[in-house]
Amino acid sequence: MDFGFSEEQELLRGEARKLLDEACPLSELNALRETPEGHSPEVWKQLGELGWLGLIVPEAYGGAGLGWLDLIVLLEETGRSLFPGPLVSNSLAAATLADAGDDAQQRRWLPALADGSRIGSVALLDEREAFWPDAIGLRGQRDGDGWRLSGEKRFVTDPTAADLFVVAFRTGDAPEALSLGVVEAGAPGVSAKHFPTLDQTRRLGNLELLDVRVAADAVLGAPGEAWPAIERLLDRGATAVAAEMLGSAQAALDLTVQYAKDRVQFGSPIGRFQGVKHPLAEMHVQLESARSLVYYAGWALDESPNDVARAASRAKALMTEASSRIGTEAIQLHGTIAYTEEYPAQLYYKRSKFTRPLFGDADHHYDRLLRLRGL
């Protein structure tokens, strides 16, 4: 038994941290959010060249052929630096293609997602924001051997940066009669838009589909039988977001601990007072525990498929609670400086609220854990 990372993984962590600190420091975030892309295409290209965009893509399709645990190392670092690039979106699109696509489909799309020449995202939700099969409402109309889609997918991450979308749609009345198809951003009838977000470092928006054709060879797997693949996608999404949250929550906690050591009030550092010290200890406990769960979920994705649902739900649930608490208390334990634009505490706070609902909040996952026990 070994609950630790390999030397290669530690190396990856070190390189990622170094690159992100240099190429994408917090001080650049304000400038980046004003660009059309919302992130730096140069840095994205660099990540592609390093092979990091295709970490989990099989080598046969241009990827590094590594596992989720490796991706989690990288995501923890992008979370730490509040990296604004579409790494989660792209990784989930690639993972779903690798999971549910046939050889031709993987050959067609994966290499571009792995080398960074194209960006992928996933479009799951529409009218209702819930993570049960019946929440997906967008209905595909038969069109020869393909389908036609008209409607709006909501809460799509990086909608305007993405070149292609893995879209979930309904092809029957039974709750689980769902399908997955690939829609390209440039295809007729496709338009994407993002809206300003509270977390200005992340983009979110809608994918509008006006009579968009999904040809038979763009449908992943058998039509009407995609729910298991969608559920795996949800678990990967929950784990990936949790890994990013782990990095940013740790950064927020580190910042606050350092402030508590440095800031002198009433003649001593405020970190001497139990009113500051004890909440920090509690947050450390919560975060270390969420860390254990996130790492285990990554391991389960690679090695223990039957464990994934529970592992991912536990990880996202506790990580969401830890991140949300740390985000808020990082503000409260600082003074007024916490909510000035120049100081990063407010960025972590906003990020913690942004990531909370993605792929299900703590309430959803605690509830799901009981369902997984048949309760």
Add this chain to the structure above:
Amino acid sequence: MDFGFSEEQELLRGEARKLLDEACPLSELNALRETPEGHSPEVWKQLGELGWLGLIVPEAYGGAGLGWLDLIVLLEETGRSLFPGPLVSNSLAAATLADAGDDAQQRRWLPALADGSRIGSVALLDEREAFWPDAIGLRGQRDGDGWRLSGEKRFVTDPTAADLFVVAFRTGDAPEALSLGVVEAGAPGVSAKHFPTLDQTRRLGNLELLDVRVAADAVLGAPGEAWPAIERLLDRGATAVAAEMLGSAQAALDLTVQYAKDRVQFGSPIGRFQGVKHPLAEMHVQLESARSLVYYAGWALDESPNDVARAASRAKALMTEASSRIGTEAIQLHGTIAYTEEYPAQLYYKRSKFTRPLFGDADHHYDRLLRLRGL
């Protein structure tokens, strides 16, 4: 506007505290719980002579003709001293007779409840412990112009001390088709028993009814139309229990504050550390707030009937949270001494758990507050 007590009320408080401190100190509780009555008949007699058992009974029926606010002053003091006598049970039985009984019924029973020669209690719950009309299941069978009852009423306070019970029973299929009747302990088919409780200072048990006749002149109000009176009884019960909780929670908090001032660890009183100081401040805030709500509920019972439901639910809800937290933290903030038999902290802890479900816990009342808004 005057949110304070009158001089007479302050006088009552002072007298009650003095009498209870002398006649019923905490040190006597262990001995009293071993007696058949579970409380001191002598002290009960004394309370009767002082007129305190009939505080809210109209003067015409042998009472003091005072209000709920006066009773709350007394209950706060009995709560503070963990007085084991059946004051809440007796007061609720008397209040329901005064509320729903006719002149003859009041004349028949109230004077004895007011002077202490007989003790009353109420028996509402049976199979289900909920505080909506449909939870009352015991069904009355028509018998001439009266009714016959067979079944078990559960969670009856002071069941073996009481001489008569106000019993709720069902006389129709509609959820609210309920009646109230008086059952005397000595009547054929009536038997009561109590079970050992965690809070050894309070008795709780069952009232068993085996083909017990309730004559027409023992039914309070019109048969099948008692729900409004029962709901008022529930509100009075919630308020009365909350008033007792206020007294005992304050005593538990006082004990803990004093300990924090006296107990020296690591060279200074533990009350200097924010890890002790801040929870105590939070509990003080919660308790003072519950205090405001309890007093207001008492005032509303006397003066503002339309306000009672909301006022009572708010009071019982916040008081239950405050009491439960203070009960638990009084243990945690002390050392090992807290859970030794000789030290009163454990008595307050047990009492806080005992009173939590009575007349609805915090969850019930928060939920009810939304129902009262039509939500």
Add this chain to the structure above:
Amino acid sequence: MDFNLTPEEEAFRREVRDFLAAELPPPKQRDAAFMPEWWKKIRAKRWIGFSWPEEVGGGGGTLMQQFILKDELARARAPLLGSDYTGLHWVGPAIIQFGTPAQKARYIPEILDGQSIWCTGYSEPDVGSDLAALQCRAVREGDSYLVNGQKIWTSLAHFAKSIFLMVRTDADAPKHDGISCLLVPMDTPGIEVQRVHNMGAGGYGDMLNQVFFNDVRVPAELRLGAEGQGWEIICSALQSERSGITEVNRHETSLEDLLDLAARSERNGRPALEDASVRRKLGSFETRIEAMRLNGMRALTRQLRGDLHPSEASINKLHNCDLLVEMSELALELQGSAASYYGSGEAVLDKGRWQLAALSWPATVIGGGTPNVQKNIIAERMLGLPKD
């Protein structure tokens, strides 16, 4: 115990209510032209400065009248009473209590008439909760003081006309005894203001600044109170109504909005109002808001009887902080991912009022004396626990 009003108080409540019904349009109909007109009208009724003595131009309202006025104004969602919030709440009362006749004559009327805009110079870079440690120096030179130093988190300084400035005039005295208060025009040479943007950049409450004092010369006649009396001025407050009824009514408005949001929301695929956890939270908010109202009325009763504990307000301050944070959190949770949208676009629910709430609570929770400071006050001054 009696929660009814006397006939005189009832009459005053009716007067206020009738006036508001006649003169105050609903929030949506209030345009730019409305505010100056409104202030003129309520100034005529002496409701601006209503708690101030009549001899300085105030309303001379009794405590109960103040309570009634604030209660009615908040229920009617009336705008703030007067344009110079800082002048009306901090500077005016201090000048009434500590000012010379000349200072009163000069400053009080312009505060009441909305001709002034005050800011307060308290916090400094190394001085947060421990305010008495402030370092900004004022050295007496003849008839004036020479001020050097820096203030931070100075709300409104970028358009204030004057600053209510706390300076250290005696570096050798114990820290509480060496502070004095100066009333300084912001256009005095040597004052420089730099904006500090907050996290809701451009939005509500974005009015923080740093203020630098570089050899600023302030005539000694602009000192309020005696030299060294600054700490007393900071701690003092005129006898005015302290029930906090305005905050209570504001929370009640928020709760109504939140219930309305909950009725439109889902949790885990089911109506949010069927979720026991959501119901419990909402019930708890309602209960705590009512507790604040009643706590305030208990405090007011004690104030009327003349025995109000000076730390009493800390109890409701903690409730206020908790409610601001928890209600905005629940509102964001109810919105799901839509909570991430910001601004005024179509994707933003309820015109973004909850996002604004999530960005603006820190100004109150931290700016108003942090919860930790309030807890220390309660523990030490009300429960008698030893100081740290």
Add this chain to the structure above:
Amino acid sequence: MDFNLTPEEEAFRREVRDFLAAELPPPKQRDAAFMPEWWKKIRAKRWIGFSWPEEVGGGGGTLMQQFILKDELARARAPLLGSDYTGLHWVGPAIIQFGTPAQKARYIPEILDGQSIWCTGYSEPDVGSDLAALQCRAVREGDSYLVNGQKIWTSLAHFAKSIFLMVRTDADAPKHDGISCLLVPMDTPGIEVQRVHNMGAGGYGDMLNQVFFNDVRVPAELRLGAEGQGWEIICSALQSERSGITEVNRHETSLEDLLDLAARSERNGRPALEDASVRRKLGSFETRIEAMRLNGMRALTRQLRGDLHPSEASINKLHNCDLLVEMSELALELQGSAASYYGSGEAVLDKGRWQLAALSWPATVIGGGTPNVQKNIIAERMLGLPKD
């Protein structure tokens, strides 16, 4: 990262599992005669003292084997490993590390064979969390010490055969340096034991005492370690497996019982398992129990690699306290008024296990180093915050 066992470890797990399947009857079939037989069998397998070196009679189990053994025993709801809990967990390891050959030969075998019953003499009336302030005096007189003083909260003292006693041998040294450890027979003249009953009087865990020492003469050869080495002995601990897997499995058993209770309960007139608030709490318990398990495995990994942080265990200790308190609270809430019944009567649900839980958590939560102490340890030793 790898959560699989090596073939050798798998083989050991199978060995344990097979043994338990063959030899351990289900809980209900275990009668009074069973325990001594059971201890004889597992002593023969060297599972009592499994982490101790073979040369003193221990099992010499590797860290991973210890983990596997504890995990399997707990899953099978096996009874405690050996009858002298204090001897096995505190006294034995200290004697192995600090004892003379004669002390080892005299005490270790009887601990392993269940012939000893130890108690520990740490706390004193004025000494709680600040253990190093202990005052019980031992004065050297020739070949022996004369002990005078008092201990309190001494578990098991009323039937212990020996006490692992911490005394002050040097009143002038800094408080951590003047403490020594004595191994004292309880029948030594001058020792008096008084019971202190706890709140679950007569029930589980009611084994507290005060112990008075009145001119108790203790031969110097019964001193463990050097004079003044007492604090080091208190702080030390033999290298044994620290994953906390036993507590984790115990919580899991509790959670199953709690889910079962919830399935039979109502909240506000509806099935408790349809109540979102109850579901959320149960899901949170499951999640934190699993986090404890994984935290323990991360700690074990670091222990195997030789870089375990000595304060690591505080993280799971806090979870442990929270879970004990919160799970018993929810169980009481689910039972409603039936939670008030105590004892073994028909009215008591689940044989009173939750009432017992509500009365027994303080012994762990307070007795095991209060949560506040654990938070200080985490903040100061892991986060590097300054000491108070």
